[in-house]
Amino acid sequence: MTKLIKISALFCIAILAGCQDSVFIPDPLDPRLVKYTEDGNNASAALINGDIWSTDDYYNYDYNFYESDIDVVSYDDADSLIITFYGLLDEREDLLLHFSLKDFGIDEARELVKLDEQKIQLDGAQNTAIMESLLFDETYAGGVGQIYFKSVKRADVSVSLFEEGSVIISGTFSFTIPGENIEVTYGRFDYEVSFVNNY
Amino acid sequence: MPLKIKNCQLLILLVALWFLGHQKAFSQVEAVAGLNYSYAMNDGVLPNQKAIVTPTIGLLTSFQLKDSSIHHLKTGILFMVAGYNQDFDETTYSKRFKYLALPLLYKLQLSDAISVEAGAQFRMMVLREEEYKYNYRREDIAAVFGFNLFEGNMLSIYVNASYGILPMVSYQRIDEIGNFNGKIEDIHNTMVSLGIKFKLSGND
Numbered sequence: 001m002t003k004l005i006k007i008s009a010l011f012c013i014a015i016l017a018g019c020q021d022s023v024f025i026p027d028p029l030d031p032r033l034v035k036y037t038e039d040g041n042n043a044s045a046a047l048i049n050g051d052i053w054s055t056d057d058y059y060n061y062d063y064n065f066y067e068s069d070i071d072v073v074s075y076d077d078a079d080s081l082i083i084t085f086y087g088l089l090d091e092r093e094d095l096l097l098h099f100s101l102k103d104f105g106i107d108e109a110r111e112l113v114k115l116d117e118q119k120i121q122l123d124g125a126q127n128t129a130i131m132e133s134l135l136f137d138e139t140y141a142g143g144v145g146q147i148y149f150k151s152v153k154r155a156d157v158s159v160s161l162f163e164e165g166s167v168i169i170s171g172t173f174s175f176t177i178p179g180e181n182i183e184v185t186y187g188r189f190d191y192e193v194s195f196v197n198n199y
Numbered sequence: 200m201p202l203k204i205k206n207c208q209l210l211i212l213l214v215a216l217w218f219l220g221h222q223k224a225f226s227q228v229e230a231v232a233g234l235n236y237s238y239a240m241n242d243g244v245l246p247n248q249k250a251i252v253t254p255t256i257g258l259l260t261s262f263q264l265k266d267s268s269i270h271h272l273k274t275g276i277l278f279m280v281a282g283y284n285q286d287f288d289e290t291t292y293s294k295r296f297k298y299l300a301l302p303l304l305y306k307l308q309l310s311d312a313i314s315v316e317a318g319a320q321f322r323m324m325v326l327r328e329e330e331y332k333y334n335y336r337r338e339d340i341a342a343v344f345g346f347n348l349f350e351g352n353m354l355s356i357y358v359n360a361s362y363g364i365l366p367m368v369s370y371q372r373i374d375e376i377g378n379f380n381g382k383i384e385d386i387h388n389t390m391v392s393l394g395i396k397f398k399l400s401g402n403d
Contacts, residue, residue: 028334028368029244029383031285031292035334036371047375148377172377185375 022055033186038151040168040192042070044085046097047186048131053095055087070191074107081106085189094134097184099147099173101127109193112167115149122146122175129175131182140182145175155192166192226271227350227401228260233357233394237281239294239367240389247287253280253295255392261306261401271306273316281363281388296335296367296388298322304343308350315346320361322388334370339363339388347396355396363388 022042027033032052034045045054071084081101089095099122106114122129122145129143148171155166173187238250257277264270282294304318322339324331345359366384373379 025333026292026330028370028386030246030287032287032290036373146377150379172373172379174376186373187377188373 024055030186034188034190036170036172036188037190038153038168038170039190040155040166040170041190042192044070044087044097044189044191045187046173046184048089048095048184049182051090053087053089053097053184055085070189070193072109072112072193079103089133093136096132096134097173097187098130098132099128100130101147109167110154110165112169112193113152113154115169116152117150119146119148124178129173129177129184131177131184140177140180143175143177143184145173145184147171147173147175166194168192226261226263228258228399229355229396229401230399231255231257231259231275231277231357231394231396233392235279235281235390235392237388237390238283239386240362241386244372244383245283245285245386247285249284249286251282251284251293253282253390255279255394257300258399259302259396269308271308271314273304273306273318274302276301277320279322279390281390296324296331297326298339299325300341302343306347311351312349313346314350315344316359317342317344319343322363335367336365336369339365339367341388341390345392350396351398353398355398357392357394357396359392361388361390361392 023039024043025035025037025041027035032045032054033047034041034043034054043055045052047053070086071082073082073084074080079102081104083099083101085097087095087097101120103126104114106112120127122143124142124144128141129145129147131140131143132138149169150171152167152169155168168191170190171188173189174185176183233255235253235255236250237253238248239245255277257275257279259273259275261271261273264272277300279298279300281296281298284294285292300320300322302318302320304316306314306316308314320341320343322341324335324337324339327337341361341363343359343361345357348356364387367386367388368383370383371379372381372383
């Protein structure tokens with residue numbers, strides 16, 4: 001699956017990417033997590049086997065070669081979509097969470113609104129989650145669980161960070177990697193993604 | 200933020216000066232200093248919560264009602280800190296909510312040594328950290344019940360319990376899978392307070 005991701009990165013059409021400072025508002029119930037918002041705060045967090053994974057300060061992380069918090073990539077003529085959240089596990093391990101979704105017909109950023117209120121079951125094959133540790137150069141594929149796009153909406157032009165327009169995607173996720181004893185829970189995300197390709 | 204600090208200090212100073220300047224109009228004026236055992240009452244949505252001890256200071260005054268020596272109305276201004284800690288692994292996350300409070304209490308003098316009181320405190324959160332502006336209600340109304348010992352003396356003791364009626368947080372209830380199950384609106388400031396009062400002026 002690592003190869004798949006690398007090949008995808010070579011051949012896919014990167015339709016958009018976000019790379020701006022995040023607003024990390026602690027969750028009022030569990031302050032390790034980010035609060036669930038729908039404001040385009042460019043933040044994400046989850047518990048991975050009980051340890052905190054979050055985007056807090058990731059953009060300022062010394063080894064953030066990608067200078068990004070999120071990638072949304074469409075390839076194979078809108079047949080497949082990969083959404084990647086960048087973050088740190090326990091504030092030190094560079095860890096990416098990929099969500100590979102198929103047959104949603106999304107070819108450009110403005111079409112992300114098709115995901116609005118979609119609760120997608122990750123079956124480990126058609127739709128799946130992948131965890132990639134850059135520190136240890138390890139990838140765990142076949143994640144089974146759920147990603148819920150609770151709100152996907154056009155950003156208000158007056159508050160958008162991007163002149164060309166943008167979409168705010170907000171939701172939750174959780175999954176397990178069968179056979180790897182990896183459990184991701186309490187995941188939530190809130191990003192503003194640009195209509196234009198930043199790469 | 201520095202401007203707000205000055206505003207709060209100015210407000211407290213003005214109220215204090217007004218109290219001192221009008222002290223003859225009141226039955227009694229007292230300075231208050233105490234400690235609160237503070238936590239947030241909830242139905243288990245705040246994991247690993249620990250109560251904390253916080254301070255209260257302020258000024259109180261009481262009026263006799265209908266020339267009665269046993270029925271009083273008590274008000275004043277208090278500065279208090281509420282909050283709680285949450286421990287995760289080896290990290291403690293602290294919440295400290297600073298309130299200016301206006302108490303409005305009915306006091307019944309049971310004997311020379313003992314009085315009981317009940318009423319409300321109208322609270323406004325001040326000196327808020329940025330996070331608190333997003334997450335916590337600024338106003339609170341607390342139900343208060345307590346009693347006083349030796350209140351006519353120069354030094355007296357008070358004990359009271361207060362419960363914030365307004366929910367501190369209005370937030371989505373999200374389970375570990377990521378499903379939304381309504382709203383959480385049952386987190387309430389709760390304090391048990393113990394302190395001393397120093398009589399600045401007043402009739403015995």
